[in-house]
Amino acid sequence: MPDSFTDAAEDAFAFLGDGLRLSILRALASREPRAGPRSDAIAYSDLRRAVGERDSGKFSYHLDKLTGRFVEKTDGGYRLREPGREAVRLLDRGVVDGPIDFHAAPVGARCPFCDGNVRVRYNDHHLVSYCTGCEGLFDADEVPDGTLTGIVLPPATIEGTDPESLFRRAHRVFRRRLRPMFDGICLECGGDVERSMRCCLDHGGAPGTTCDACGTASPRLAELVCGTCGRGRVSHPLFGNPGADDVGAAAGEPSERDAWNRFAAFLTWTPETTEAAAVAFERPDGGERVLLDDDLCVLE
Ligand SMILES: [Zn+2]
Numbered sequence: 141m142p143d144s145f146t147d148a149a150e151d152a153f154a155f156l157g158d159g160l161r162l163s164i165l166r167a168l169a170s171r172e173p174r175a176g177p178r179s180d181a182i183a184y185s186d187l188r189r190a191v192g193e194r195d196s197g198k199f200s201y202h203l204d205k206l207t208g209r210f211v212e213k214t215d216g217g218y219r220l221r222e223p224g225r226e227a228v229r230l231l232d233r234g235v236v237d238g239p240i241d242f243h244a245a246p247v248g249a250r251c252p253f254c255d256g257n258v259r260v261r262y263n264d265h266h267l268v269s270y271c272t273g274c275e276g277l278f279d280a281d282e283v284p285d286g287t288l289t290g291i292v293l294p295p296a297t298i299e300g301t302d303p304e305s306l307f308r309r310a311h312r313v314f315r316r317r318l319r320p321m322f323d324g325i326c327l328e329c330g331g332d333v334e335r336s337m338r339c340c341l342d343h344g345g346a347p348g349t350t351c352d353a354c355g356t357a358s359p360r361l362a363e364l365v366c367g368t369c370g371r372g373r374v375s376h377p378l379f380g381n382p383g384a385d386d387v388g389a390a391a392g393e394p395s396e397r398d399a400w401n402r403f404a405a406f407l408t409w410t411p412e413t414t415e416a417a418a419v420a421f422e423r424p425d426g427g428e429r430v431l432l433d434d435d436l437c438v439l440e
């Protein structure tokens with residue numbers, strides 16, 4: 141991402157770090173239809189009343205600062221521009237402020253590697269699921285021991301939902317986020333997604349441990365990165381992959397709707413670790429085989 145773009149984004153957050161400016165954006169947002177074409181602008185006096193700012197000089201000053209970049213001035217008054225709407229959406233999701241955490245909540249799920257209990261915690265905007273009995277899927281400083289998945293969810297989604305429901309919902313969301321990325325499209329920005337398969341040729345470690353060479357328990361992981369906005373995700377190459385929707389169905393494996401169980405089932409499949417362009421994944425009982433090319437497309 142170009143530096144000028146990053147600088148502009150940082151600058152925008154600093155610029156909006158003022159309570160009155162945010163109140164103006166919120167007041168404008170509350171007058172808009174929830175979906176569909178935007179309607180009338182709000183007259184200056186109505187807007188000031190909605191915000192409740194008595195000091196007219198101060199109000200004008202801050203409204204003026206917002207106008208052009210976040211707010212549009214028309215003959216009928218003021219309305220939001222898309223960057224203003226996006227700022228309000230970020231605030232409503234709790235992304236910018238209001239950090240909340242919880243730790244070590246049990247969920248009714250078993251680890252695919254050791255059958256241990258899976259727990260979740262929420263920290264730094266990630267719902268992390270982890271095993272209490274083994275090293276899990278990822279070994280990294282920034283995640284707890286035994287980490288199996290880490291899924292970005294905003295604080296607004298966390299509040300008021302029990303850990304078990306969050307855990308199930310997060311994996312459904314994760315799967316749906318992955319689907320367009322496997323198709324090469326970023327839904328955040330419309331950019332192209334670069335798809336690749338990680339391969340650890342020196343993969344080692346007993347079941348329930350992570351490999352010293354690659355830091356994960358799986359020698360083959362899908363890496364999906366948007367070339368425009370930089371959004372990146374790592375997943376099992378079959379989970380969330382639209383080409384693999386029917387995989388395992390004949391064997392009575394969890395359906396594509398049962399996201400966590402499906403994710404866990406795929407972790408028990410054995411991938412090839414050769415340098416070949418196409419990689420086979422095999423069911424634990426040898427009953428089924430799926431071939432993926434290095435763009436993560438299912439070949440057979
Ligand atoms: Zn485990």
Ligand SMILES: [Zn+2]
Nearest residue numbers: 340343351354
């Ligand atoms: Zn490895």
Ligand SMILES: [Zn+2]
Nearest residue numbers: 326329366369
């Ligand atoms: Zn993107």
